[in-house]
Amino acid sequence: MNNSTISKKTISKRIEVLKTYKIYIGGQFPRSESGRFYDLIDEGGKKIANICLSSRKDFRDAVIAARNACSGWGNRAAFNRSQILYRMAEMLEGRKQQFIDELVQQGNSKSQGAKEVDLSIDRLIYYAGWCDKYQQLFSSVNPVASAHYNFSVPEPTGVVSIIAPQSSSLLGLVSVIAPVIAGGNTCVVLASEKNPLCAVTFAEVLNSSDLPAGVVNILTGKISELSSWFVQHMDVNATIYCETNHAIQKMIQEKSAGNVKRIQLYDKIDWNKSEGQSPYFIQNMQEIKTTWHPIEPIGSGSGGY
């Protein structure tokens, strides 16, 4: 036997190193504390990967991480938040091919995949630009009938739980996360159950984008198991739901009353179109604070206090 036949026999069948898709909590990539997973099957019935089946305790841990990150992220300079969102776009650009491959694995064509990744990058740039501009748009100086300077400014709502769009694996995810964090909130996101690959890989992009740990936390798992926890948790200030299931919509409306959560149902939005991006998505997760500041009437003869 000569050397070339040995190498053919032993080396040609290299065992591929498969990626373990894990969840993203507080800047770490743990497996689900429950130890459970589900099989991700492609259209041909072939198994693609094991995906973590997150439990309510993973969600609880993620909310703690998001809450801890809240004040730090909300108090960053708006310009700095903008820089970080731009950095996310840069990192995504650099890993374009990996996302396209995953989209193809999940049943998209190559050109569809390339288009979706490009749109996702552009969407991040779009919201990076808005980070230090929506404040001017949504704040106001209000006329009042007394000697007060009265003004209203938007402030972050806090921790937002997001049930991401099921069909749009990457673009949908980016389109709901970006406006939430651009507005200084932190979030816990449940990725698409059928198409979770891009969400986990997107977490890796976030992790290398100077985004502080805990600002975005990404779980994979079943909506049916987790949705009520996403709404019931008393330390979550707002919930976004992107599907059309009326029973879940009703449940969200009802259970959010426990701590009067802000609710947004994005059920009729085509994320591929221009309606999928707007500063109003940022405004939806802002609270307006109004301040009454006593002043002397302008132009009154006697100055000084």
Next chain:
Amino acid sequence: MFFMNDKDKFFGFLKSPSVDQVGLEERASRFTKRSIKKETKLNGLFLTLNMIDLTTLEGKDSEGKVKQLCYKAQHLHDTYPGLPTVAAICVYPAMIRIAKKALAGSGIKIASVATGFPSGQVPQKVKIKETRFAVAEGADEVDMVISRGKFLAGEYNYVFDEIATIKDACGAARLKVILETGELGTMDKIRRASDIAMHAGADFIKTSTGKIQPAATMPVTLVMLEAIRDFYYQTGKMIGMKPAGGISKSKLALHYLVMVKETLGDAWMNNEWFRFGASSLANDVLMQIEKERTGNYQSGNYFSID
């Protein structure tokens, strides 16, 4: 020195066994594997609340802060009827009088640190004076620190005598001896310091001041619990245990309870013999209790800030 003549007392601590650190850590981690759910968990949480020494030991402590803490000790979460109170509040000697007034009639004990807490670097006569002052002000319990410098220099007799002297100054007040295990370095030394403290008359041994990292850990606490167990077999005398510092989550508190039960037994499962030195643990326990009642994970916004 009459202590020196009491051979049993004196030689007791020289016989401290050495500690198998690997085995100890393995054993301590086993206690975290018990599954405690539903009713058992709830009972454990109630017990934890009742074992807390609610603590404020800051340079910035004020009269208002101590009053607020005393109020909290009695009204942990008023929307939940039938909650137990904490065991005691733990303050600096200058705050005892304020706490005494605020806690009158509540049955909650007042623990005061003394002997130059947290470093213990003051002359012994000052330590004695401070202890007497604390007791005269109305402290039910005194938390003293040992002289770690002397201990590490091998002057065990000095440490022993000092504890005995402070015990003497305590009168009827119970004495908790803080070993400050984070400064002692090895498990063998922690075991020896525990033995010295118990033989010298401590009513409680306590891990830490809370000012040094690492503070209480499960392996360290286990060494001390085993020392207590051996001391009990040897003398028939029960000694209390107080881990302090770094225990801020209910789950961890439940792990500690498991460890106490499986090392010392049911007799220690009350606040007469076991305490948590903590400030933020109470709120986390309350949040877990509310979770059990309502089914919802809780938010800090609906509980007291401190």
